[in-house]
Amino acid sequence: MAIRVTLDRILLERRMSLTDLSERVGVTLANLSILKTGKAKAIRFSTLNPANC
Amino acid sequence: MKALGKGSIAAIVEAGLGITRIVLWALIGLWAAAFLAYLAFVGLISTGALNPSLAELGNGQNLHIRILGSDGAAIDNVQWTDWHLIVPALLIAGVGIGGALIIVTQLRLMFLSFRSGEPFRRENANHLRVIWITMVAIELSRYVLMGLTAALLYQVQDPSVSAISLSLDGERLSTWGSILILIVLAEVFREGARLKEEQELTI
Structure with missing residues (x-):
């Protein structure tokens, strides 16, 4: 099953910028940009759960 | 010796590739001029516009062409009008020079990428692929042109040729090994x- 990234739509619905999201979740702007554009190939465990890694 | 920067191996190889590329372009120019001049020369002789005696080199001297590679039969007493020998020989030379230019250009592009600090790129894999495809094309075209020469010799029934053989000697096998x-x-x-x-x- 293909994984679809709808981050841009969610950001638009919540009227939130990528910078705001980056500050709230602790993921760098560059990484969020890769995720948003659908270029991401994989996600590290440390990104998914930064507190435990 | 450092890998990058002034006086490094990369800088020396890149300079060498640049010089080789210029030399190959010059050779291509010379080859094209020689090929066109030869075609015009043969054309003028066959139409009778030029005296066929001009094709002789004087004092009984003739061209000496060795075909079929290092172990091939030597064909002596070749005249300028023996187009069935000279045209394939020129074509083999043209394919060799053109192929070498493609390979050197691809190597140079790979080196530019290496110097920029990003050697592991998809483009470089493509450059390597172009290099081996070019090498295969050169080898195959050699065989085709040699076969063409043999066919033409057979058709013209050149008395100076007693036997024609095509063989895969060590040199050719190492070329195929390099391709692999x-x-x-x-x-x-x-x-x-x-x-x-x-x-x-x-x-």
């Missing part, structure tokens, strides 16, 4: 580039 190595390296490079890309796009 390049194919493997190109695919390893491609996989390396893919893994690097994946690493860059892992968040």
